[in-house]
Amino acid sequence: MKKLKITVEGKAYEVTVERMDEPSGSPPTAPLAAPAPAQAATPVKRADSPRPPIKAGSITSPMAGVVLSVDVADGEEVSQEQLLLVLEAMKMENQIIAPAPAKVAKVHVKAGESVTEGQLLVELE
Template structure:
């Protein structure tokens, strides 16, 4: 038997958990006995992995891109870590200040990454679906 004390909406409850029979639990709350029926969950089916001497796992691809340093050209940097959902421009495109360059998913939100100046896209340093870190040069604009 285990005893617990719970405070719910300002009320104190003394709960004693007793015997467990299949999916029924005998519980006493402030001296009043109850039988609580537990919900049955389907057990997950686990497939065993059998490895032999000839089986070796493949190396995973790199998950995160390190911040890059631009060479004299001005890059649009990632304001936070995330995943590139879409790239709206191509190399050679002329962009205006405030134009959406790409969409970055961070913390389950889509963020439009916009150009901070007018210019020409000379390099796109990321690809769709890539995970990036804060400060990564995403797109180089001349």
């Protein structure tokens, strides 16, 4: 038998657990590991904004969703990280941005249109 402390919704409970596969009163066959010493949590650096995949000047949809807005037009010059369009997927708005300064060759979608993962959204030159 082993005594354990379990916390449920902030309230601590002390419980006794008996292993059914061991004869009563016999010691465990393997020593129990001691808990690892506490370490300070290292913050994980996350990207400031999602980056769409780019292939030969083409911006494709990173996931299936609905285009909420198109913020550029054919022939427009865009700067790096300029908003191209907003895509809603799983009730979240995802900003699709320009990976580098470029000229918009063609916008292939319009607001309200459903898109699939990998579908061509914007061509840059």
